[in-house]
Amino acid sequence: MARVSQQDAADIIATAHELADAAREATLLHFRRTDLTADTKEAERFDPVTVADRLSEERMRAILARRRPQDGILGEEFGTTEGTSGLTWVLDPIDGTRGYLSGTPTWGVLISVRDATGPVYGLIDQPYIRERFEGGLGRAEVNGPSGRSPLRCRPPRALSEAILFSTFPEVGTQAEGDAFRRVVPNVRLTRYGTDCYGYALIAAGMIDLVIEAGLQAYDVQAPIAVIEAAGGIMTDWQGNPCHDGGQVLAAANRDIHAAALALLKG
Incomplete structure (x- = not known):
């Protein structure tokens, strides 16, 4: 290091x-x-x-x-x-x-x-x-x-009260899209098309989750630093580091991260 x-x-x-x-x-x-x-x-x-x-x-x-x-x-x-x-x-x-x-x-x-x-x-x-x-x-x-x-992320709340963002409704491959669609019915609101601004809104305490797939290292490195500094968490869909991109789950806190992760993993 x-x-x-x-x-x-x-x-x-x-x-x-x-x-x-x-x-x-x-x-x-x-x-x-x-x-x-x-x-x-x-x-x-x-x-x-x-x-x-x-x-x-x-x-x-x-x-x-x-x-x-x-x-x-x-x-x-x-x-x-x-x-x-x-x-x-x-x-x-x-x-x-x-x-x-x-x-x-x-x-x-x-x-x-x-x-x-x-x-x-x-x-x-x-x-x-x-x-x-x-x-x-x-x-x-x-x-x-x-x-x-x-910057301060939102405190824990029920997944049913969460706001979820993603850039594309398709979210990667068919299998990745199916996993994403297991989460959507369980949140209060889902919005699309915001690119990196969705990650900024997690750090600002406005939303709870961003779920995406098919990303590159340059898509995720800055959001990781900003969200973690604000008290949030950002991993892949298995709960591992996502520094090189791929599947990404960004969350305002560990509780709501765990709830979304469980649905993504099926």
């Missing part, structure tokens, strides 16, 4: 905010432009990438090359750059490109720092709303239009 000194922690936090500021500027250059187009990464399904995705990551990488050249980088658009410090920056320049293309303000920029054991710090930033959720290295707060306030 890479040890983060107090001085290094301060530099990591300052660097992360500089990255988020740069990504805000880059993504807002193209957001809600009617001439924005997208390529697709996959032939079988529409998996969009835009000029804004690439520009956002390019600008963040340029800052890291200047401020933290000793650290590694894992980015969605430009892959892996090895480092020597034991720390790796995990970047998703636009999480929710489908939402970005559609003009909905539920996409976000995900920035995190991990060591060999998992994420130690993360940001979930929504540039259009100008909300930034921060967790790790002694921090757990949101800063946005309503000011700055601490």
Whole structure:
């Protein structure tokens, strides 16, 4: 495990905010432009990438090359750059490109720092709303239009009172979708299509659960750091760490996590 000194922690936090500021500027250059187009990464399904995705990551990488050249980088658009410090920056320049293309303000920029054991710090930033959720290295707060306030997940409640979010109603494979649909009838409300913003709402104490599948490391590292800093828990569907993505169950507390996990496992 890479040890983060107090001085290094301060530099990591300052660097992360500089990255988020740069990504805000880059993504807002193209957001809600009617001439924005997208390529697709996959032939079988529409998996969009835009000029804004690439520009956002390019600008963040340029800052890291200047401020933290000793650290590694894992980015969605430009892959892996090895480092020597034991720390790796995990970047998703636009999480929710489908939402970005559609003009909905539920996409976000995900920035995190991990060591060999998992994420130690993360940001979930929504540039259009100008909300930034921060967790790790002694921090757990949101800063946005309503000011700055601490992040704190919801206390335990019955699963029948829970609010559940997921990005896609299909939720992965047929078997994964079947498992997800065992949970849906047992909660009060289910909502779709919020991408990384759903994880931020767990940390903000607004909802109880996010269940997803087919994710990548850059989709989950920042949400893990933010949710855990706010008192929540995020695992795979077997209750194990989900640092590399795959199946994800994010919960406001261990009680409701256990209730949802039991249904997912069948």
